[in-house]
Each structure stands twice: as C-alpha cells, then as structure tokens.
Amino acid sequence: MGLLRWRKFVNGVMLTLTGLCTVLTVSTLFLILGYLVWNGASSLDWDFFTKLPLPSGQSGGGMANAIVGSGQILLLAMAIGIPIGVLSGIYLSEFGGSFLPSVIRYVADLLNGVPSIVIGIFAWGVVVVPMKRFSAISGGFALSLMLIPIALRTTEQFLREVPNSLREGALALGASKPRAVATVILPAATTGILTGVILGVARIAGETAPLLFTALNNQYWAKTWREPIASLPVMIYTHAISPYDDWHRQAWAAGLVLLALVLVANIAARLILARGASAQRG
C-alpha cells in the first residue's frame, strides 16, 4: 500500500498548492483595497470633491474638475458607444445573414483587442489633428471606441439567449420583424444588456492611456467640450509620478474614489444579472 499512500500524499500536496495559488492571487485584491483605503481615506475630505487642484507645491485643493470631467467624457463615450454597440449587436443577432455578421463579429473582437494606447493615437489622428486642439470630444470619442465592442458582444450574446419561441410567437401574431425585436425580443434581454453595458462603462472609466493625448488634462474647469479637460485617471497618473508628497496624498484619494466607483459598478451589475436570472426562473 506504499504506492497508494504516496498517490494520496501527492493528491493532498497538489490540492494545497493549487489552493495556495488561488489564495495568493485573490489576496492581491484585498491588498489593493486595503492599501488604497489605508492611504486614501485620510485624504478624502470635502475639499477633495469641491475644490480645484492647486499649483504644484502648495498643499490643499481638490479634484472637483477631474470628477466632473471624467463624468463628461464618460457621458460622451456612452452617447456614441452604446447606440452603435447595441444596434450592431441587434443586427448580428436578429437581422444578419451569414457572411457580413461573421466579418463584423471578427472585427469587433479585433477592436476589443487593440491596445488602449493605440486607440489614443487613432483618436488623436482623426479628432485632435483636424480640430488642432486637445478636447473633451476627442477623449469621449477614444473611450467610445473601447465601449462599442463590449456593448456589441454582450447585446448579441444576451439576444441569442432569448428563446426562439418568443420570436416565433411575436411574428405569428402578425408583428413585423422590427416591431417584434423592439417590443418582445429586446425587452427579454434588457437585464443582460444593461449588465454588459455597466461593466463596459466601468472598464472605460478607469482607462488612462487613450486620454493622455486626446483629453489631455486641465488644472481648471473646462468651459466647453472643445478644450482640454481633466479626468480622474489622468489626474492619478500625473499626481503619482510627481515629486510632491501632497500630490501623492491626492493621488491616493483619487485612486480610492475611482476604484470604489469601478467596484460598486461591477458588483451592482452582477446583482442585477443575478436578480434578473432568478426572476426569470421564478
């Protein structure tokens, strides 16, 4: 029985080792959270949310313009990205033939895999160069390019999960195809699409690289959409690599706010999906 004992021993060792791998990888999440809260929470005060950044070297000030700026850029990205992404997803799932959809699906995957810094170069080339200025518009455009493939794939995926009997029922009742899609099929997939879109927005909310040479940065309020605008991720970057302690303090606070927003959006999206699934079953 020596061999059997050895095999059981190996089994136990590998169980422990793989479990250890899991604990090690997952614990980084808690390290990140803990470290951010530890360093950032003490710097989070009312000023952070209401005041403008001060010139380098002075202590105090806040990141109000970056918070609003991030919101503006995201709003624009959503206004462009969600309609295009969702409509293309509807096309792929409901209207497509065989050749064009497979091409578009492939291209969307390609777009999804493009490094974010390359997206930034593209947005710079098509928006910043013709306008001859860095602007909120170019930043929103860059982020919308990252949102489109995510929205497209989730829309298609969740539309495909809608049972065919629903489609056939609507058409049998005499609804035209567009009407069937709009009133029966799309509503059945809303929960899933909403989840995917929230996850996508949460992902682009933290993107920094595409904003570096599109939205640039701004120490003040951006008065129009046609001028450089501050955003949380870029502020974190510039503050973190600066030599000033007070700026580091602000970077931690901004990091904590950004991470909290992203994690809350992720958890909310999953809760919506879970509730939707249980409602459908019940």
Added chain:
Amino acid sequence: MAASATVPAPPTQDGRSFFKRFKAGEETAYLIVLLAACSVLLVTVFLVYELWVQSALARRQFGLGFLWSTIWDPNLGKFGALPFIYGTLVTSALALIIAVPLGVGAAIYLAEMAPPKWSNIFTFLVELLAAVPSVIYGLLAIFTLVPLVRSVIGPALVNTLGFLPLFKGPIYGVSVLTAGMILAVMTFPYIISISRESLMSVPREQREAALALGATRWEATWDAVVPFARLGILGSIFLSLARALGETMAVTMVIGNDPKIKASLLAPGYTIASVIANEFTEATEDIHLASLVLLGLVLFLITMILNAGARLLIIATTKAGTSK
C-alpha cells in the same frame, strides 16, 4: 436564424421589392442596424489606415531598419524601435513566467478541486480583480513594489544569483523586473478566468472515467482533464500576453523609461506603449511623431497576431469539447 424563414427575405436576396418595403417602413429599422454594424467595420478599417498614413514619414525614412535600430534620440533625429520592442517582450515574458503557474494552478483549483461555494466566491473576486484600472496598479506599484524591489527583492537577487548577468548592476527600484511583476499581477485574472472556463467545458465523462479507474482527484485532473483543455489554457496565455504587451500605464510608472538594452533585469528599460505615452504630447518634430505612430503600428500588429492565435485556440478547444 430559424425565425427568419417566416419574415420577408433580407433585401440582399431580393433587390426589386426592396424599395416597396422600404416605403412601408419595414426596412428602415433594418437599415439603421445595418448602418451601425457597418460603422464598426469602417472605424476599424479606418484605424489601421490612419496608423499607416500617420506613420508614412517614418516608414519612408527608416524602412524596415526601424525595427532593429537600437538608437532612439529625438535630439539627433535618430529613431530605432529595438530597445522598446526588447523591453516590451522582456517585461511580458517575465509577467508570464510569474503569472502562468499561479494562474493555471488557481484555475485548476477553482474548476476541479474547490468546493462549489468557495469556487463561486473566488471566481467573483478574480473578476473584480480584472476590473481594477491599470493606473491604480501603477499607483500601488510606485509606492509599494518599487521600494520593495529597491531594498529587499533586488539585493536578495544580487546576493544569491548575482553571478548571472541578469542580476548585475545598481538597483534603482524602477526596473524591467518591477514592470514584469506588476504585469504578472495584472494578467493572472485573465489566465484564471479563461483557463477555468476551458477546464469546466471538459465533458464530465472524462473525469468520471478516470475516477472510476481508481485515480485520485489530482490524477484525474492532471491526466484526464488538463490535457483535454490544454488548447484553451494556451489560448488564455496568448490572450493575456497580448494584454501585457499593450499595457501602458502601470508599466510606464515603474519601468524607469530608459531606452537602452541592458542584460540586467534590475536596470530600467522602456516599452513601446510607455514611450508613446511619455513622448507623444512632447514630440514637436514631424518625424518624431511619425516614429511614435509607427511604434503604435508595430504594437498593433503584434497584438493582433497574438489575439487571432488565441481566439483560434480557444475556439478549437470549445469545439473539441462539445463534439465529443
């Protein structure tokens, strides 16, 4: 697509009645969604075109020699990509060396060994980890990993493995090694979630047969399940390699930004994505900008090839898994 048999055929098949139905408003919806879908296609084509056109100046001046020229000096007007290509490849390779064993191990645990309840909780946490923005990894790395490499990890490596050229020279903290470590942390969520999915798509019979033959849990996993999913696991590695190559912020913040090729992993380096991030807004000469865009094009091509390979592998495993 079974439902489409009951509705009017799409216009591509019947050109004549198209305008009739368009008048009835039936086709407007179709046109709108088609337009949206085609815009995705156009934007992507335009992206490649834009990279090609904006880099024209550098392509004409340097040709293919751009790829293996080692000098990058904007003041002298000399632009070579090799230091950046080297830095990108070395940091990504380091990341994979650290992340693959950990990630695949964790995926095996989550898919095969863990109790279902624990597996669900851990998988959820891994997904959250994948959502953490890159700039936050960078922020943490600057203030934790860089000092750690400077005062603990660096000296330890020099003292034990200092005879290797890989671990020689002064230790600054910012280094290729630091960048590789933070990249490893950023890539394992991808490795874990995709590897776990390919492991879970292995048919039940595969496990049951091995267990019925008297294999232990680990033997069943390692000899019967993992070989079945190996293409998918390989695909997850490709995919995370593509991510690592294109990763910008965290790497830029810790790699030290020095465009020289050095053997030591403890020396500062530079990657393609970082040099674009750092120099793009400061580039005043046209040739400097064009060279940066050309670097972007090189990065784009490398990641595209890897992505395509990864997708083929993942598709291959899912097909193999379902057909048997």
